[in-house]
Amino acid sequence: MLLKDAIHKFLHYLTSLERSEQTTSGYEKDLKLFSRFLEKKYNCSPYLEEVSAADIEDYLLWLKEERNYAPASRARNLYTLRSFFAYAYKKELVARNVALSVENIKTQQKERVYLTEEEVQQLVGAIDHDLIRLVVQVLYLTGLRISECLDLTLDTVDLERKVIRVVAGKGNKDRNIPISDKLLPLLRHYVEHDRPYTDSDLFFCTKKTGKLSPVYVNRVLADAVEKLGWKKKVTAHILRHSFASQLVKKEVNLVQIQKLLGHSSLKVTSIYTHSNLEQLSEAVNVL
Structure with missing residues (x-):
């Protein structure tokens, strides 16, 4: 053949x-x-x-x-x-x-870039686009992939039950993400006051096209980063890393983080357990 x-x-x-x-x-x-x-x-x-x-x-x-x-x-x-x-x-x-x-190709394991809570607040404040500002807050407070976030529909965001249902995420798996107390009022305000009247079934939509593209979200993020004068590159995926990293820092169980992120194995989730030198010093001094 x-x-x-x-x-x-x-x-x-x-x-x-x-x-x-x-x-x-x-x-x-x-x-x-x-x-x-x-x-x-x-x-x-x-x-x-x-x-x-x-x-x-x-x-x-x-x-x-x-x-x-x-x-x-x-x-x-x-x-x-x-x-x-x-x-x-x-x-x-x-x-x-x-x-x-064929032998495996050695790749250097990069330390994952992530934002602190203060940096996320600064980033959100530097975004001029109202809808993308909300999308950025959703990405950080849910750990959703950008594709999963922009594919959400009015049916999959249940504000009454306070849950986001991700349908056919990566690996074709469904999962439920609880909506935090911090995020719930933002989503309610958007649905009641800001979401345009449109035929689009997508939760995040514009009046003109009825949808948002990941490229556009990342472009607005890049503009905000430039405005802040940061040297690091920040993409929508970095917000997912930041979500996971902050949960690890706050000692949330790794299995729970795995379920929220939709990872198939704990090995993938464990990349977020990076620690800075100060945290490691505190750890050894516990003994």
Whole structure:
């Protein structure tokens, strides 16, 4: 079977599993680039069963030297290829998963950037756009991903029961987020006084387009950061990190944080347990 045909079957398989459009398009982009690399290398359309571990190693080296991909991006490509060949092996299209023979790419674990409560207040105060100011407060007080936040509908934000229902979040999982006492009056005021009359079912909407885009939210955030004169980069996702980090700092149980964030494992949630030197000093002095 031609590699490009196998890739097509794999992408169809992902769609049948109801993987998110973002996940599927990410796999598609990586695999098509790999396929083009091999076509150029061998000057023909490669067959799936002829792809070797050496081909993958050459590809990863090419990504580094010719495309200047960072270690994390190359590691993601290797993960994509392992998933693809795991599928091919499972469906008996190949005799073995050749991608497993390729060594892992070492990536430096970055300390997660997050904002203090004071910094969040400063950021909120520097945002001129009323709707995006509210979105930023929601992101910080719920830990929602930006896509989850902007996909909320009038039906999934239950102000009476004080709960936000995230439908088909990452990994196609549903979860409920309690609305805090601090956030509830802000959302009520928005629904009663500020939300425009529109046909849009989305909770956060504009009169003109009926929706908000993540790109626009991040652009307004960048403008506010520039206004404050900060050197750090702040995106919508940093507000999610900040939510988790502040809960850890206030000694909220890690399992509860995992449920709020919608993580599939505690290992992912544990990245937020970073501590500064002062906190570590306090910890050892407890003994």
